[in-house]
Amino acid sequence: METHQNDPAFISAWHDGTLNSDQLSELTSDQSERYQLHLDYLKEHKGHESQHELMAIILLFALFSSQFLILYWKKKHYASYQIVSLSGLYIFPVLFSLYNGWARFIIIWCLFSIVNGFVIHKASRKPLESMTPRMVYKWYSVLYTASFAVGLVGYCMMILVFFGFAAIFNAGPGLMEAGVLFLSYGLYFGVLGRDFVEICSDRMASTIGYYSKEGLPQKHLQGEICAVCGQATSQHHNVANLADHPTGKPMFADDQIHQLACKHVFHEKCIRGWCMVGKKDICPYCKEKVDLKQFKKNPWDTQQQLYLNLLDGVRYLVVWQPIIFGAVQLAYYLFGLD
Ligand SMILES: [Zn+2]
Ligand SMILES: [Zn+2]
Ligand SMILES: [Zn+2]
Structure with missing residues (x-):
């Protein structure tokens, strides 16, 4: 039975809807159901095969031309794209x-x-x-x-x-x-x-409001504090932070630290986040122009x-x-x- 159904004559007869009674009797109930659907389809679309050709051409044209449209759109109007x-x-x-x-x-x-x-x-x-x-x-x-x-x-x-x-x-x-x-x-x-x-x-x-509300920023922050999040940047926690964290170890103490040209220090994650939301080459604390290129590169870029x-x-x-x-x-x- 398997060999019968795989032979080309059987397949083309199925395709044309001309299975003979012997072949029909070999079908399982599932297969004859599918065959019936196929017959219905053939009946419905009989006589307009040329129309199917036109439809295929339209589809190919659409697939092909849309590639150029998408590329053009992406290049010319990137924001809306x-x-x-x-x-x-x-x-x-x-x-x-x-x-x-x-x-x-x-x-x-x-x-x-x-x-x-x-x-x-x-x-x-x-x-x-x-x-x-x-x-x-x-x-x-x-x-x-x-x-x-x-x-x-x-x-x-x-x-x-x-x-x-x-x-x-x-x-x-x-x-x-x-x-x-x-x-x-x-x-x-x-x-x-x-x-x-x-x-x-x-x-x-693109503004961090944390420090600016106290007036003009000082050139040096008290102790070793990250100028973005206001938490200590070293294990040697200062007095101010001891009050916040009586257990001893300040928050984010294990984070990597970076110092910008303006001498302000930051946690790595804080300054990277600032680059993502800030989009400007300025220190988030003193607004001095600094080079943030090295933090703009993220793992996914x-x-x-x-x-x-x-x-x-x-x-x-x-x-x-x-x-x-x-x-x-x-x-x-x-x-x-x-
Ligand atoms: Zn049709
Ligand atoms: Zn921080
Ligand atoms: Zn600064």
């Missing part, structure tokens, strides 16, 4: 999941939205609270690290299946499925976090072309492809093609 791209990336998958009832994705998406919304809300306040730069930096670097790790685990699972190692542990299709799932989650939230950083850091507040192409691929798959197919369907409908 970025907003549309991020909106699609953010909204489409959750709509799709609602439609399909994928609870797991919806829950993770909601958790992401709550934390991300909170961070963006905090970062848009004017004046900025002293702990915000640190929090912004931490959230996006944790998100980056987590999604990278999840994606990598998924990728390794798929490689294991691909090279047949999974068979040793008796975990074929299940492992592949889990691998695809992990990789998709990692890539999706990786791209999302990256795009949010890029678009939101432009719109975040890779210039690796392969990785950037991968991210563009995810954006294309999630955002542009559904839009293109939707537009093509609309064109079919308007021209009365089916």
Whole structure:
């Protein structure tokens, strides 16, 4: 029976809807159901095969020309391209999941939205609270690290299946499925976090109000205090900090410290966060012009072309492809093609 159904004559007879009674009797009930649907389809579309050709040409043309449109848009109006791209990336998958009832994705998406919304809300306040730069930096670097790790685990699972190692542990299709799932989650939230950083850091507040309300800033802060968050920067905590932390060890004491040209010292995470929300080459405390280039480079700002192409691929798959197919369907409908 298997051999019959794999032979070309059987396949082409199925395709043309001309199975004979012998062949029909060999079908399982599931198969004959599918065959019946196929017959219905053939009947409905009989006599307008040339129309199908036209539809294929329209689809190819749309896929091809949209590539140029997207590239042109990205080059000429990057800001609007970025907003549309991020909106699609953010909204489409959750709509799709609602439609399909994928609870797991919806829950993770909601958790992401709550934390991300909170961070963006905090970062848009004017004046900025002293702990915000640190929090912004931490959230996006944790998100980056987590999604990278999840994606990598998924990728390794798929490689294991691909090279047949999974068979040793008796975990074929299940492992592949889990691998695809992990990789998709990692890539999706990786791209999302990256795009949010890029678009939101432009719109975040750029003033730190913590010290300026006391009047003109002093050139030297009392003791060894981070000029962004106001916490001590060394293990040798000073008197002011002892009062806040009677247990002895000040907050963030293990953080790496940086001193700018103006002699002000900062925690690494604080000054990196300031670079993300501040977008200006000035010391957040004394407003003196300093070189912050070394802090502008974040772990996710890779210039690796392969990785950037991968991210563009995810954006294309999630955002542009559904839009293109939707537009093509609309064109079919308007021209009365089916
Ligand atoms: Zn048709
Ligand atoms: Zn700090
Ligand atoms: Zn300074």
